[in-house]
């Protein structure tokens with residue numbers, strides 16, 4: 449029996465009685481191949497009486513979407529991801545996201561950052577492919593801005609179609625010129641239909657320019673408590689309401705046109721506006737900075753794998769096409785990060801750091817999806 453320590457709760461007040469809703473429940477059960485429990489979360493607290501929740505198996509989702517280690521595969525087929533982030537202030541965040549993607553099993557991981565950050569990130573790891581192409585205002589004269597911006601975009605474009613997913617935002621900073629260029633990169637990814645995880649300062653950019661992601665079902669937003677507050681205030685023009693957390697998240701995702709949102713917190717809530725899924729695996733009581741960066745790199749890899757898994761199951765295509773790979777990738781990424789954080793905490797207790805959690809990603813995934 450696969451059900452161990454996670455719960456994924458599905459709700460949709462409006463759709464709870466519809467055939468579409470029942471179909472989603474059935475499909476996620478089928479995908480996870482798990483033991484399911486249907487129950488009322490918290491005795492119905494904070495949810496309308498029409499809400500049912502489903503105890504499910506994030507581990508089953510991981511087992512289905514994680515590719516086998518097949519000797520016939522060549523480099524790149526297990527995933528190529530890129531992180532757009534890293535500036536003078538922040539070099540840790542893009543490193544954490546990019547190295548986590550490799551530790552989980554992606555074949556190649558790139559970082560597109562500013563020149564100041566590039567040498568530092570390269571020194572953290574020889575495994576990462578680092579492109580020192582982003583520019584901040586201080587290094588560009590006003591009359592050069594249009595040319596520099598076009599050059600940055602051209603550099604990224606050469607690579608874009610090779611990526612299975614990009615992560616925009618960890619350690620990006622908030623320089624207006626740089627963010628403007630990154631907005632163009634997000635548009636480019638969207639045109640090329642490349643799944644895009646938006647985190648950290650990428651969320652600051654997107655919250656102020658919602659058109660960048662509106663209606664893009666391949667976009668995943670991963671807000672922390674502050675980032676979520678800003679999004680809710682901007683989009684729904686109200687305050688965060690934890691009494692109605694599921695409905696509010698679902699409504700937010702719908703208002704942004706069906707993007708997937710992974711709201712990070714004590715439990716992680718994931719919604720594409722259609723279902724709300726909750727991952728509540730016990731993580732770690734340590735709140736050291738950088739865990740969200742691990743999460744964004746993990747979600748990028750699992751979403752690519754989920755997308756590939758669903759696209760190759762041709763005999764089940766009509767069923768599979770009803771599942772959202774961005775949601776499955778978010779569930780898997782959240783569950784793995786929390787498992788790794790728990791394992792790291794077991795060993796390191798109060799001194800647990802983000803690098804300790806990264807070292808536990810491999811074992812945590814191995815326990816669920818053994819290599820052989």
Ligand SMILES: NC(=O)C1=CN([C@@H]2O[C@H](COP(=O)(O)OP(=O)(O)OC[C@H]3O[C@@H](n4cnc5c(N)ncnc54)[C@H](O)[C@@H]3O)[C@@H](O)[C@H]2O)[C@@H](O)CC1
Pocket residue numbers: 537538539540541542617618619620621647648649672673674675737738740741
């Ligand atoms: N080692 C690094 O290079 C790291 C860089 N990071 C980057 O730092 C930039 C800013 O990210 P932040 O997460 O700080 O942005 P936030 O907007 O979440 O935080 C802004 C401020 O709010 C505070 N804050 C954070 N969580 C809070 C909470 N639960 N309640 C009340 N206040 C809270 C923070 O201490 C910070 O001063 C991003 O680019 C991010 O990727 C972070 O990812 C952490 C690690």
Ligand SMILES: Nc1ncnc2c1ncn2[C@@H]1O[C@H](COP(=O)(O)OP(=O)(O)OP(=O)(O)O)[C@@H](O)[C@H]1O
Pocket residue numbers: 648671672673712713714715716731732733735736737738739740741742743782785786
């Ligand atoms: N109170 C909590 N209890 C348990 N886990 C938590 C708690 N808060 C956050 N987490 C988990 O930690 C992970 C990172 O969330 P967090 O809110 O720290 O992101 P963040 O602020 O973006 O991190 P970063 O420092 O990388 O920017 C998420 O998977 C989340 O589930």
Ligand SMILES: [Mg+2]
Pocket residue numbers: 647648672740741
């Ligand atoms: Mg963050």
